[in-house]
Amino acid sequence: MVARLIDEDPEGAYGYSKVALRLASRVAAVREAAGFAAYANQKYSEALSEFRAARRMTGSVDLWPVMADCERGLGRPEKALDMAGAPEVHKLDKAGQVEMRLVAAGARRDMGQLDAAIVTLQSPELASSSVQPWTPRLRYAYADALLAAGRETEAREWFAKAVESDRDGSTDASDRLAELDGVDFVDALDESESDNEEESDEGGRQG
Template sequence: MAAGTLADDDPDTAWWHARAARARGGRIAVVRETVGLVAYRAGEWAEAIGELRAARRMGGGPGHLAVLADCERALGHPEKAIELSRSEQATELDADARVELATVVAGARADLGQTEAGLAHLEQFDPQERARNPRLGYAYADLLDRAGRPAEALTWFIRAANADTDEDTDALERVEALAAVVGSATEEAADPATGEAGPDSETVAVTDADPGADSGEVTDATVAGLAAGTGAAAGPEAVQVGPAPAGAEPTSDDGPKPTPAIGPEPTSDNGPDGGPGDGTGTGDSDPGPAGAASEIPQVLFSDDGK
C-alpha cells in the first residue's frame, strides 16, 4: 500500500492515500490499522485513535496500545495514557511493546509533574536492559534531565547513543549539549583562588560498563573531552568532568610507593641526602556490569517532537 510506503518520508501524502484506501476497504481490519498508523505519523492524533480502535474491534488482540497511549498524551490527556497501561490488553503485550508503552507512560507521568514517578516506572527494567535498548535509555535520560540531574542524564544519553545504531534518536546531540552544560557547571563551582572544584561540582559517575568502550563509539570516557571542548577522551573506566574534589587522596596505577625508612637521616660531608618524593597520580574506578527491533511502530514522544 502506498500509504505505508510513504508514511515515514512524506506523512501528509501518505495520509491522503490512507483515506482513499479507507473509502474502499473500510471493513478490513488491516486497512483500518494501516490508516491509523499513517494518521499517527501525520500527527492526526484523534483520527489515529479512532482507526486503531476500529482495527482492534475487527481483529482482536491488544492492538497498538503504545501508539494509542501516545496519541492520548499528544491530545493533552496524559491520565488516559496511564489508564491504558492498566488495561487488560496491556497484559497481552510482548516484550518490545511493553517497552514502548512504558516509555509513553513515563512521559505521561512527567507531563503531570510526576517526574520521579516516571523515573521509577522505567526503573522496573534493570540497568542493563535500559542500556541495551536505545529508546528505553533515551527516555530514562530525558527524565533525568527534566528532573534536574544533568550529570546522570549525560551518562544515560551516552549509553542510548551507543545502543542507537540506527540513529532513531537524537541522543548524540543531547550528549554534546549536556556535556557543555555539565562542564560549565563544573567551572562555575571551581574555587577561583585555587582552581580546585568545590563541593557542588558535577561528576559523571559510571556505574555500568560502556557498551561501546572498545569500539570507538561515544562512551562515558569521551565526556571529559567534550565538556572541556577538546574532544579528547579520558580513561575507559571512569569519567570525571572537571578537576578532582579538593582534598581527594592521590593514587597511582603503578603500585605502592616505597616507604621511607624511619630514623635519623644519614649524614655526610656534603650534607643530607634528599627525602622521599611526593608523586601524585589518578585513580581508576571499577566499571560496573554492562548495560530490540519491534514490530510495532516506534513511539514518537509527540509532546517534544521526538
C-alpha cells in the same frame, strides 16, 4: 504507499490512507494503516478511532500502547495511565510492554510528575546490558527524564548509553550528549561556502 511514505512524507501517506479507506474500510490492515498515517500527522482523535476499529476487527492488543499515546496527544494523560494499568498490557509482547512503559512515563511527565516518570522507566529492560530494538529509545527517554529533573550527571551517563546502543541513529542521543558536553558542530560544507564567498568578495574589491 502509506508504509513507504510515512516517515519522510507523512502528509502524502495520509492522503494514500484516505484513498485506501474509501476502497476497503472493512479491512483491518487498512484501518491500522490509516491510524498510523493520522497519528504521524498529529490527528490523534482520528488515529484513535481508526486504531479502535482495527482492534475490534482483529481482537489484538498490539495497538494498545499507541492508542494510549493518542490519549496523551489529546491532552488526556490520566486516561493513558489508566490504559497502562489495564489487563491488556499483560497480553503484550516484550516490545509492546516496553512501549507501554514509555507512554506511561510520558504521561507522568505531561502531568509534571518527573520523579514518577523516572521510576516508571526503571525496569529490567533498562538495566539489561543486552541491546534490543527498544533499547535506544528506552535509554534516551530515561536520560531525558533525568535531565528534566535536573540530574545532569546521570542524564549524561544515560545519553552515552543510548548512543552506544543506537546503531541506526533512531534518536538524536549523540547530539544531546554533545550539547551536554558543550560541543558545537560546524557544518563543513557551510564553512567552505562561507570561505569561498569571502574570497570572491576580496577578489571583487581588488578588481
